[in-house]
Amino acid sequence: MTFLGPHAYLSPKVYPDLARVPTWNYLAVHCTVQASLIEDAAAKDRLLKKLIADHEPPYAEQWRGLGEAFAHKMLGAIVAFELQVTDLQCKLKINQHRPESHGAMKARYCAGDENEQALAHWMDRLGLSSASNNAGEA
Numbered sequence: 001m002t003f004l005g006p007h008a009y010l011s012p013k014v015y016p017d018l019a020r021v022p023t024w025n026y027l028a029v030h031c032t033v034q035a036s037l038i039e040d041a042a043a044k045d046r047l048l049k050k051l052i053a054d055h056e057p058p059y060a061e062q063w064r065g066l067g068e069a070f071a072h073k074m075l076g077a078i079v080a081f082e083l084q085v086t087d088l089q090c091k092l093k094i095n096q097h098r099p100e101s102h103g104a105m106k107a108r109y110c111a112g113d114e115n116e117q118a119l120a121h122w123m124d125r126l127g128l129s130s131a132s133n134n135a136g137e138a
Contacts, residue, residue: 001031001083006118010095014104025094025105025119032087038080045071047080094123102128 005027012020038044052060063071095101106129109120123129 001033003029003031005029006115006122008109008112008116008119010105011108014101014108015098016100023093023095026091027094027119027122028091030089030091031083031085033083033085036082036084038082041072041075044075044078044080048075048078092122092126094119094126094128096126096128099128 007024007026007028010023010025012018012022038047049060049063052063095105102123106120106123109116109123112120120129
């Protein structure tokens, strides 16, 4: 499984030299999982109630109001599963190897959409946007 974090286009205009091409920067997590089906109706019901509580608490009252027969029918139609993570790998590409572009890249990303702003935040967290990273390395 892959969970994609912030990602965005990067223009070659951020580089001080002209011999560059566009690229894509991203953060992602790759997971290896062991999947198992949850077939027990009571276990499915607990899982469904947790899903509702985590993502839409006001719906819990509506779900309870639909009645036992409806809930039983719906639980029979739901395929529930559990994923146990057995390995995690973080994949990161934010032009780490091009410190001469970090200042211009961060400025573009700060002025961009939500994904671009998130990449700018990650640049800060990873120390890729400080002036000391850019000094003397062009």
